[in-house]
Amino acid sequence: MKNWAVISTWSMSYDGLLKASSMLQNGESAGDAVENLIKKVESYPLYKSVGYGGLPNEDGVVQMDAAFMNGDTLAQGSVAAIENVKHAVSVARKLSLNKTNSFLVGEGATKFAMQNGFEMTNMLTERAKTIWQNKVKEQFKTGLHPYDGHDTVGAVTLDQAESMSAATSTSGLFMKKDGRIGDSPLSGSGFYADSHIGAATATGLGEDIMKGCLSYEIVRRMAKGQSPQDACDTALYPFCEDLKQRYGQVGEISLIALNRKGEWGVATNVEFPFCVANEKQKAQILMANPGKNQKTQIEPISQSWLDDYQKQINAPVE
Amino acid sequence: MKNWAVISTWSMSYDGLLKASSMLQNGESAGDAVENLIKKVESYPLYKSVGYGGLPNEDGVVQMDAAFMNGDTLAQGSVAAIENVKHAVSVARKLSLNKTNSFLVGEGATKFAMQNGFEMTNMLTERAKTIWQNKVKEQFKTGLHPYDGHDTVGAVTLDQAESMSAATSTSGLFMKKDGRIGDSPLSGSGFYADSHIGAATATGLGEDIMKGCLSYEIVRRMAKGQSPQDACDTALYPFCEDLKQRYGQVGEISLIALNRKGEWGVATNVEFPFCVANEKQKAQILMANPGKNQKTQIEPISQSWLDDYQKQINAPVE
Known part of the structure; x- marks a missing residue:
């Protein structure tokens, strides 16, 4: 059997990864697999940072960012600050077929989705609304305005025909300003894919990820012969040190990468569970942490971590 | 006297470049110089692709994209699909001071500009309205929907304190879809600046510039020791060939770059006038064209070209 592989951010992407794995195993395309992976996460109402159930901006409106990239042609589509659309990633993929007008934002993006028959729905769940109301109170x-919830789902796929794709989707920072967009829909920052080399996506504080164009940087390092793991390590850790010095601080950043051989890598400056599967490795959730000497430490995820996560995701909100 | 330098896209930026040059000569900051350069172009009513007088989208609304980057800290601010604001670049610069919410789009961006006291005005001139109405007819x-008018003003400055900045501003493609954004507000694609290395900006078909993250690519090449001219040449021409092969076509792309020593470079796949000045070279408009062997050909601009340009810019519209 030919090579295939998939990697995705956060443990919430595990069901999507299983779906993508079985598609890739069956010889389906990298583009279809990555879109279906992301859609699984977008659909799940208890994930607070992506799609349906995602937390709203400070006005109580769920605004989403998403992107899709075809690693064969380098074609890209992106949406940002789009509202009321069930699957932002599918709108982004549709836009990637355009020669012009392939990145739409705000009302224009929402209008495009409506005009092209995408499923529209109010993305604000009762649960998310309650969390938002509590935060406003x-x-x-307290007078404090802390931001959180920047857990973008990002994924990269390699299919048996040696094509690669990357995609991302997020509702962005909880309590963000109306119209704020992060790295997720931005080429080179939130995602990049080149089937001749490899692909990467990012999750974390978008404003800082953009400062280093980190997804593109990883792909460029793989082009020079680095393994995905070395590319991730050497792209992230020196950048974090540099940014801390020059900018005074650095937000949470996690990166995933895959090369055209199906080898993968991860780097992160915070506890970061991710999912991976390929022809040789069965689907699993692993835990990454920043390790010693600017290397990422990767280990199997513990059952107690998963139990705690489930509890937290399902905890009642009052 | 210490080193300073400035480079900017298109002959329309010449007056802005003169202003920036005199500021830099007087020891003012790279950030102030680049913002003032861009503002000059934004203010001029006869430039159809930037600011006041810029051509509208297909709905007849002028939606603008702009960005500002501080090369010392890597801080960035961007706006996209913003409306009714006189100086989009100044809004972007203000956003670059934010740790979060530094990239705003659509209504949220416009609201931020209003709330922060920026000058608001209807950016659609009678002249631009007439051109739009004629195009609609x-x-x-004809049933044809050709796009044109992607002449972004972009500029890079180096000040006597060895700081660098980059900024861009555009009304984007004429007759673009509501909410369409190009490369100009996107880190790494439309602009990138690192005072330790150099900076670059892009103009042309944003959808294709994004596919190669060309501004970041140039800065990265300069970091490896390439001159700005070599970095521009080797970033652009192989990319254009690659994209033609993989994607079937490549739009117009022009790039400018400056390094921390004040040396500059340019590459383009189309006739491209640009402006440059530094401590040793007085302000001038030069003409770049794609030359032989993947090198850019640069020569003084002819008086007849400038005369034709003036005539075209001032031509009556009926």
Whole structure:
């Protein structure tokens, strides 16, 4: 059997990864597999940072960013600050077929989705609305405006025909400003894919990921012969040190990469569970952490971590 | 006297470049110089692709994209599909001071500009409205929807304190879809600046520039020791060939770069006038064209070209 592989961010992408794995195993395309992976996460109402159930901006509106890239042609499509669309990643993929007008934002993006028959729905769940209302009250009391919830789902696929794709989807920072967009829809920052080399996606504080164009940087390092793991390590850790010095701080950043041989790599400056499968390795959730000497430490995820995660995801919100 | 330098896209940026040159000569900052350069172009009503007088989208609305990057800290600010704001670049610069919410699009971007006291005005001139109305009629008759007018103003500055900045501003493709954004506000594609190395900006078909993250690619090549001219040449021409093969076509792309020593470079796949000045070279408009063996050919601009340009810019529109 020919080579195939898939890697995706956060443990929430595991069901999507299983779906993508079986598609790739069956000889389906990298583009179809990555889109279906992302759609699984977008559909799940309890994930607070992606698609349906995603947390809203400060006005209580769920605005989403997503992207799709075809590693064969380098064609890309992106949407940002799009509203009311069930599957932002599918709109991005549709836009990737355009020679012009392939990155749409705001009302124009939402209008395009409507005009092209995409499923529209109110993306704000009761649960997300309650979390938002509680946050508004808390901010009113404390005067603090902390941001969180930048867990973008990103994924990269390699199919048996040696094509690669990358895609991302997120509802962005919880309590972000109306119209704020992060790295996820931005070529080279949130994602990049070149079937001749490899592909990468990012998750974390978009404003800082953009400062280093980290997905492109990883692909460029793989082009020079680095393994995906070395490319991730050497792209992330020196950048974090540099940014801390020049900018005074650096947000949370996690990166995943895959090369055309199906080898993968990960780097992160924070606890970062991710999912991976390829022809030789069965689907699994692994845990990455920043290790010693600017290397990433990767180990099997513990059952107790998964149990805690499930509990947290399902915890009642009042 | 210490080193300073500035380079900017298209002959329309000449007056802005003069302004920036005199600021840099007087010891003012790279950030102030680049913002003032861009503002000059944004203000001029006869330039159809930037700011006031810029051509609208297919709905007749002028939507602008702009960005600002501080090469010392790597801080960036961007706006996209912003409306009714006189100086999009100044809004972008203000956003670059934010740790989060530094890239705003659509209504959220416009609202931010209003709330922060930026000058608001209807950016659609009578002249631009007439050109748009004529185009709508022509498209109705011919059924053709050609795009043009992707002349972004982009500029890079180096000040006497060895700081660098980059900025861009554009009204984007004429007759673009509502919400379409190009490369100009995207880190690494439309612009990138690192005071330790150099900086670059791009102009042309944004959808294709994004496919290669060309501004970041140039800065990375300069980091490896290439001169700005070699970095521009080797980033652009092989990419254009590659994209033609993989994607079937490649749009117009022009690139400018400056390194921390004040040396500059340019590459283009189309006739491309640009402006440059530094401590040793007085301000001038030069003409770049794609030359032989993947090298850019650069020569003084002819008076007849400038006369024709003035005539075209000032031609009556009926």
